[in-house]
Amino acid sequence: MQMKWIQTSAKWVQDNFDYFSIAVLFYVIFAQVAGFSMKQSIALALLIAWCARELYRPKAFRFRPYDICVTPDWIPLLTDFQLLNKPEEWQAIKKSFENPSVYNQMLHYGIIYLTVVHQSENSLDSLIYLNAKRAFVTEIDLNGVIEPIKVVPKNNRTTEFVDTLKFAHSVEFFMKYGHDGYNLGLVVPDRWWNETKEKCPKPMKEVSDPMIGRVHLTLATIPYTEFVLYWSPTWQSGSSDRIMRRRAIRRKEQRKKFGWKDAGHPDLPELAINWPDSIAQKYFKVEHREI
Numbered sequence: 001m002q003m004k005w006i007q008t009s010a011k012w013v014q015d016n017f018d019y020f021s022i023a024v025l026f027y028v029i030f031a032q033v034a035g036f037s038m039k040q041s042i043a044l045a046l047l048i049a050w051c052a053r054e055l056y057r058p059k060a061f062r063f064r065p066y067d068i069c070v071t072p073d074w075i076p077l078l079t080d081f082q083l084l085n086k087p088e089e090w091q092a093i094k095k096s097f098e099n100p101s102v103y104n105q106m107l108h109y110g111i112i113y114l115t116v117v118h119q120s121e122n123s124l125d126s127l128i129y130l131n132a133k134r135a136f137v138t139e140i141d142l143n144g145v146i147e148p149i150k151v152v153p154k155n156n157r158t159t160e161f162v163d164t165l166k167f168a169h170s171v172e173f174f175m176k177y178g179h180d181g182y183n184l185g186l187v188v189p190d191r192w193w194n195e196t197k198e199k200c201p202k203p204m205k206e207v208s209d210p211m212i213g214r215v216h217l218t219l220a221t222i223p224y225t226e227f228v229l230y231w232s233p234t235w236q237s238g239s240s241d242r243i244m245r246r247r248a249i250r251r252k253e254q255r256k257k258f259g260w261k262d263a264g265h266p267d268l269p270e271l272a273i274n275w276p277d278s279i280a281q282k283y284f285k286v287e288h289r290e291i
Contacts, residue, residue: 023049070112096147153191181223190215223254
């Protein structure tokens with residue numbers, strides 16, 4: 001027991017030797033050069049050494065894996081963008097979600113479900129498990145065909161090359177990395193979109209690809225700051241608490257900027273349910289929690 005205590009003390013002294021040296025140096029300066037009393041010199045030297053330790057000590061953070069579930073609100077989404085006209089059309093789409101083809105596996109039951117196994121603090125380097133495809137990827141760049149929707153422009157003067165493409169008249173849902181977060185939206189034929197866009201809500205962003213006659217419509221962005229709390233300090237102090245508070249404030253600001261609101265959950269403390277964090281906007285609901 002005594003030997004273990006000696007080893008622990010020796011390791012602590014070794015880890016903090018540089019700060020002891022700083023304390024001794026400043027004690028000499030205060031006592032011999034500045035003419036402070038011994039008590040004042042010791043107090044000031046220890047204060048400076050402690051400040052140096054807090055400023056220059058390596059700040060390690062621990063990542064906690066988490067799940068993300070993205071659930072589109074399909075009926076208003078497809079209706080607003082002129083893709084759904086009759087109730088029976090929705091039943092056919094719903095059935096395709098229940099029995100996904102190889103082209104829309106990412107939309108199993110109409111949702112995207114994935115697990116972030118590891119991720120850098122800036123969210124740019126990640127290892128992600130896609131539950132529907134049972135595969136690991138290093139970035140999110142997902143497209144799924146919304147079957148059986150087909151859209152054909154009135155002025156269907158497409159090029160021969162575009163007409164030969166398998167999905168020339170299909171509608172796709174996408175989720176992919178963006179500058180500020182994960183972008184969610186639709187991919188539609190560009191000629192159809194040009195004819196229809198005046199009847200539809202204005203998307204956040206349009207990116208056209210004339211080579212294949214398609215246009216990406218970004219409808220929402222899940223900011224990367226939404227998941228920043230899954231990186232937590234490994235040390236316990238006032239500074240670690242301040243870091244987490246600042247991150248929580250930043251997350252709240254980004255939610256407001258991109259039009260997300262806290263979806264909340266029933267307050268049922270007697271059930272002791274570990275509810276996920278939930279945010280929602282007009283067309284999407286996102287839930288995530290530590291695993």
